[in-house]
Amino acid sequence: MQLPPKVKIFAWKAINDALPVATSLVKRKVITDATCSVCQQAWESIGHALFTCTYARAVWRHSGLLFDWRLSSATYKGDYICHLSTIYSKPEMEQIMCTLWAIWTERNQVVHNKKAKLAQATASFALTYLNNYKSAQSKYQPAASSDFSNQQLQQHLLPTVRPPAAPPWQPPPAGAFKLNVDAAVDTSKNVTGVGAVIRASSGSVIAALSKQLVGNFKSHEMEALALFHSLNWALQQQLPLSQVETDALMVATALQAPFNSKSAFNDILVDISCLLSFFPNVTVSHVKRTANQAAHGLAKFALGVDETCYWFEDIPHPIYSVIVDELFV
Numbered sequence: 001m002q003l004p005p006k007v008k009i010f011a012w013k014a015i016n017d018a019l020p021v022a023t024s025l026v027k028r029k030v031i032t033d034a035t036c037s038v039c040q041q042a043w044e045s046i047g048h049a050l051f052t053c054t055y056a057r058a059v060w061r062h063s064g065l066l067f068d069w070r071l072s073s074a075t076y077k078g079d080y081i082c083h084l085s086t087i088y089s090k091p092e093m094e095q096i097m098c099t100l101w102a103i104w105t106e107r108n109q110v111v112h113n114k115k116a117k118l119a120q121a122t123a124s125f126a127l128t129y130l131n132n133y134k135s136a137q138s139k140y141q142p143a144a145s146s147d148f149s150n151q152q153l154q155q156h157l158l159p160t161v162r163p164p165a166a167p168p169w170q171p172p173p174a175g176a177f178k179l180n181v182d183a184a185v186d187t188s189k190n191v192t193g194v195g196a197v198i199r200a201s202s203g204s205v206i207a208a209l210s211k212q213l214v215g216n217f218k219s220h221e222m223e224a225l226a227l228f229h230s231l232n233w234a235l236q237q238q239l240p241l242s243q244v245e246t247d248a249l250m251v252a253t254a255l256q257a258p259f260n261s262k263s264a265f266n267d268i269l270v271d272i273s274c275l276l277s278f279f280p281n282v283t284v285s286h287v288k289r290t291a292n293q294a295a296h297g298l299a300k301f302a303l304g305v306d307e308t309c310y311w312f313e314d315i316p317h318p319i320y321s322v323i324v325d326e327l328f329v
Helices: 005-015 022-027 046-052 054-063 069-073 079-085 090-111 119-139 150-157 219-236 249-255 264-276 293-302 317-327
Strands: 178-186 191-199 205-214 243-246 283-286 309-312
Touching (some): 005 079, 005 090, 046 054, 046 069, 046 090, 069 079, 079 090, 191 219, 219 243, 219 249, 219 264, 249 283
Parallel strands (some): 178 243
Antiparallel strands (some): 205 309
């Protein structure tokens, strides 16, 4: 969807129950009262704050969009928002996301003892904000020149053959976990960075790793080491893997063929195969770098840290924008 970055980040938080609503803050013992700050009539869940609060309902009425209030109030991990995506078109979903963000913004105004906009003004603001963003984005598209020579005109009229776009990251099947792995190197410091991220079918991050290794290895050995350390970490965390992806073609190919020669690389492959045996029916695949951006970002991040970094059920800050962009491709 064509949305401003701040709206994309908000949408990801809403879908993954990561918004700091009152009920969530009470569970974390940040506050003691779960009552909605806006209407003071119910506990503030994500469904209530964004859909069924009296202020939210008024905004939706002025937006011209109507929902099943019973289902929306019980939304869990974005299930109702995902349901809306099967009903509404892409432009309508863009309006919905912007309106949700605008409602949440006004809710925050009230929490900080400020006055929220009138419901009609909020609905209008969300649509105007979205249209202005799209208009601004279109201005950056290169405009065709009106001054052509005959040769340029002929070239302009010929069909343009563009190479196919590189494939992005794809989520695993429902109920499955996918591990993406990559390595990076800093020859000046003689260190190698390992990046690994495990994600579910929703695209959410289950766990992630940035680990630094001492040494400067050949590229295929470096990638194999990254895979070994990542699988060992996933095994220690008892995370069931169904798919493993790496952008190291030589490593992925070597694991699918018998290896008998004695070398450091083949020794690593033997160790990797032993680890893979602990994951029934797991597959190892080669992907383009465009489908491995999250792991690549964590590998580069590892080059600048002094200790191993772990994340669990949270988006690592070095790849926040990568994850959010992939969720809204």
